[in-house]
Amino acid sequence: MAVYTDINEIELAAYLENYDIGTLLSFKGIAEGVENSNFLLRTTAGTFILTLYEKRVDRNDLPFFINLMQHLAANGIECPQPVVQKNGAAIGELAGRPSAIVTFLEGMWLRKPAAEHCYALGVAMAQMHVAGQSFAMQRENSLTMKDWRPLWEKCMADADAVEAGLRVQTEADLAYLEKNWPSDLPRGVIHADMFPDNVFFIGQNLSGIIDFYFACTDMLAYDLAICLNAWCFERDFSYNLTKGTALLRGYNSVRPLEPAEQQALPVLCHGSAMRFMLTRLYDWINTPADSFVTKKDPMEYLRRMRFHREVRSASEYGQ
Numbered sequence: 001m002a003v004y005t006d007i008n009e010i011e012l013a014a015y016l017e018n019y020d021i022g023t024l025l026s027f028k029g030i031a032e033g034v035e036n037s038n039f040l041l042r043t044t045a046g047t048f049i050l051t052l053y054e055k056r057v058d059r060n061d062l063p064f065f066i067n068l069m070q071h072l073a074a075n076g077i078e079c080p081q082p083v084v085q086k087n088g089a090a091i092g093e094l095a096g097r098p099s100a101i102v103t104f105l106e107g108m109w110l111r112k113p114a115a116e117h118c119y120a121l122g123v124a125m126a127q128m129h130v131a132g133q134s135f136a137m138q139r140e141n142s143l144t145m146k147d148w149r150p151l152w153e154k155c156m157a158d159a160d161a162v163e164a165g166l167r168v169q170t171e172a173d174l175a176y177l178e179k180n181w182p183s184d185l186p187r188g189v190i191h192a193d194m195f196p197d198n199v200f201f202i203g204q205n206l207s208g209i210i211d212f213y214f215a216c217t218d219m220l221a222y223d224l225a226i227c228l229n230a231w232c233f234e235r236d237f238s239y240n241l242t243k244g245t246a247l248l249r250g251y252n253s254v255r256p257l258e259p260a261e262q263q264a265l266p267v268l269c270h271g272s273a274m275r276f277m278l279t280r281l282y283d284w285i286n287t288p289a290d291s292f293v294t295k296k297d298p299m300e301y302l303r304r305m306r307f308h309r310e311v312r313s314a315s316e317y318g319q
């Protein structure tokens with residue numbers, strides 16, 4: 001579960017006095033998620049999410065995330081809105097951690113998204129990219145191609161114990177990606193972690209996007225590549241062309257991909273699979289066995305990399 005920092009009702013009630021959102025009725029830790037501690041709060045004014053930012057979030061990045069959510073919400077994107085304190089600040093401190101309260105989004109994430117959900121996702125992602133073009137702040141992606149090798153070097157000694165042959169294979173993939181990574185594609189704000197658990201639906205309708213804590217300035221098509229990986233593979237690691245086609249059709253209906261972006265899709269998909277394989281591998285090796293956090297399997301992304309390695313054109317993704 002993702003409640004790394006515990007809080008009690010006395011400190012929480014005192015903290016809420018900084019806000020204009022009534023008094024505390026109840027709160028409980030949210031088990032889902034792996035990055036931060038999240039609590040569901042009910043107050044006399046409504047339902048909210050309280051987040052305590054944990055180790056992987058740099059305090060200096062919080063204004064980017066908070067302002068981004070405010071900017072996107074003001075531009076018609078359904079996402080949590082930071083609640084501002086009486087003194088005007090959206091970032092506070094609770095239990096020794098930086099903290100924020102955001103509005104609660106209705107809906108639920110889909111364990112088994114279908115092609116129509118992928119279409120809706122493509123539309124929403126393109127709308128987010130368009131809305132992000134007028135966002136003034138920048139944040140470098142701290143998990144992009146140049147960051148993969150240093151991360152790999154922290155894992156490689158243990159890699160073959162996780163999966164035989166992983167070391168040789170990852171070296172070859174990294175060398176390929178370093179040589180072929182694009183640099184001149186359209187850039188802007190990307191979500192960078194738009195997995196199914198960060199996208200809520202009510203029935204068939206996409207009701208909102210959460211968890212902007214990896215958002216950064218990078219190639220827009222890379223965000224799409226992350227989604228093709230996270231939404232369009234089946235449990236047996238086969239690529240679902242119907243879902244991929246729907247996702248790309250939804251995206252293109254709002255922001256048509258440029259020819260250079262289309263051409264780069266295979267390497268972007270390959271790289272995004274590497275990014276998630278590596279962060280998962282690092283956690284796999286470094287998370288203590290008695291931790292409450294459910295570790296995510298790095299090999300799911302190794303299997304995807306094997307697929308991407310063989311792809312020769314974007315049409316194989318449904319473009």
Ligand SMILES: Nc1ncnc2c1ncn2[C@@H]1O[C@H](COP(=O)(O)OP(=O)(O)OP(=O)(O)O)[C@@H](O)[C@H]1O
Pocket residue numbers: 002030032033034035036037038049080102103104105106193197198210211212213
């Ligand atoms: N604004 C919101 N409205 C409703 N539920 C939310 C909201 N924010 C977070 N949640 C709930 O909290 C859970 C964890 O949130 P979130 O994904 O932001 O955590 P995280 O630790 O950053 O996770 P991740 O592993 O995806 O990076 C979500 O799955 C959802 O159930």
Ligand SMILES: N[C@@H](CCO)C(=O)O
Pocket residue numbers: 034035193195276279280296
């Ligand atoms: N979405 C990430 C975890 C949170 O960053 C993964 O599935 O590896």
